[in-house]
Amino acid sequence: MLVVNKSPSHLQHSAILLEELKGKIKEEHHVETFENILALFLSVNLRCILRNLVEKSKSTASRWFNQAKFDEGAWWRCIQEWQIARLKIFEQHKVGRKSHLLIRIDLTSIQKTGKGLPYLRVFNGVHGIHLVVMHVCIGRLSFPLAYQIYDPKNSSTPIDLALELLREFPLKSFVGWTKWLLIDSGFYSADFMDKAACLGYTNLSIGARDNLVLSDGRRLRDCRQGERIELESHPGKALFVAYIDLPRNNTIKRCFVLC
Numbered sequence: 001m002l003v004v005n006k007s008p009s010h011l012q013h014s015a016i017l018l019e020e021l022k023g024k025i026k027e028e029h030h031v032e033t034f035e036n037i038l039a040l041f042l043s044v045n046l047r048c049i050l051r052n053l054v055e056k057s058k059s060t061a062s063r064w065f066n067q068a069k070f071d072e073g074a075w076w077r078c079i080q081e082w083q084i085a086r087l088k089i090f091e092q093h094k095v096g097r098k099s100h101l102l103i104r105i106d107l108t109s110i111q112k113t114g115k116g117l118p119y120l121r122v123f124n125g126v127h128g129i130h131l132v133v134m135h136v137c138i139g140r141l142s143f144p145l146a147y148q149i150y151d152p153k154n155s156s157t158p159i160d161l162a163l164e165l166l167r168e169f170p171l172k173s174f175v176g177w178t179k180w181l182l183i184d185s186g187f188y189s190a191d192f193m194d195k196a197a198c199l200g201y202t203n204l205s206i207g208a209r210d211n212l213v214l215s216d217g218r219r220l221r222d223c224r225q226g227e228r229i230e231l232e233s234h235p236g237k238a239l240f241v242a243y244i245d246l247p248r249n250n251t252i253k254r255c256f257v258l259c
Contacts, residue, residue, distance in 0.1 A: 017082045024078075025070050032056070033064040076146075083136075083143040084173060090141045091177075101174050103201070104135040104182040105162045107150070121152040124186075132161040134169065145169070159192050163199070171200050178203065185209060185255075190233035205259040220256055231258075 018038070025031050036056045041048055050058035091099055109126035119129045130150040136143055146168065148161035156164075162183070171179070181196060185207030196204060210221035215230040223229060223241045230237060239258045246253050 017078065020078055021075060024074055025068070027068075030064060030068050030070075033060055033068075037061055037064065080145060083145055084170065087136065087138050087141060087143070088173075091138050098177070099139045101177045101179045102137045102182060103166075103169065103179065104137070105165065105187060106133050106135065106184055107131070107158055107186050108133050119149050119151050121150075123150070130158075132158050132165065134165045136169075159187055159189055162187050163192065163195055166196060166199050166201060180205060183207065190231070193234065203259075205257055208256045208258050210254065210256055221254070223256075229258075 022031050022034065025034060033056050036053050037050075040046060040050075040053055046052045050061045053061055087101075107124075108131045109124060110129045110131065111126055112120060112128040117129070120127065121130070123130050132148045132150060133144055134146045136145045146165050148156075148165060150156075150158055150161060166181070179201065180203045181201040183192075183196075183204070183206040188206055188208050193204065193206065208220060210219065212220040213232040214220065214223075215232050215235050220229075220241070225241065225243060227241045229239055229241055231239065242257045242259065243254050244257075246255055
């Protein structure tokens with residue numbers, strides 16, 4: 001999850017971060033394994049799969065991921081603080097108009113075929129582990145900043161997990177920035193839009209189903225590009241319609257976005 005810029009300044013800060021992370025691992029052989037895994041993740045020449053590790057076996061790396069004991073919470077806090085600091089520094093040194101802070105929430109499914117693994121379920125036609133991921137970007141610099149696992153044994157829905165991520169994001173650290181929240185249609189609900197606005201995310205672009213009912217009785221599919229509308233579920237709240245036609249299964253699917 002670390003993005004390393006090739007400039008001397010960013011390489012220096014990245015090296016400091018890596019030393020801090022290594023400092024949280026006590027056993028030397030775990031430190032060596034971590035360094036090998038990280039080198040693989042940052043390589044542009046090798047596919048990021050464990051059997052491509054150079055000095056450690058994939059079984060050693062697997063044990064590191066599953067059995068190594070260290071403070072994972074401290075790791076995440078360290079990484080997130082570094083990432084947020086990089087975003088601010090990137091904008092400070094950027095020439096020209098101030099960038100928008102884009103916060104994207106997406107549901108990512110990782111297919112798994114094994115048995116007895118935790119968090120497995122079939123969702124959206126995929127049998128595996130499903131993650132609600134927050135991705136934050138400014139200009140060309142971006143980080144997957146946080147995630148939540150969609151646990152089938154937990155009562156939390158993907159929408160609940162998305163709102164939890166939004167609550168934890170340090171929005172006050174970016175006072176004066178124009179912030180946009182980008183959400184796909186899997187998270188659409190009137191309740192989500194209201195709660196996101198209460199959390200301070202007032203600029204919202206969200207995917208929507210074409211059968212949503214408007215306040216005038218029409219469906220979203222009947223709207224024109226750029227048309228100003230009100231939803232039946234949100235009377236009095238003005239929204240604008242955008243759509244794009246994409247090829248899907250030998251046909252064309254029109255995907256709608258409200259903002």
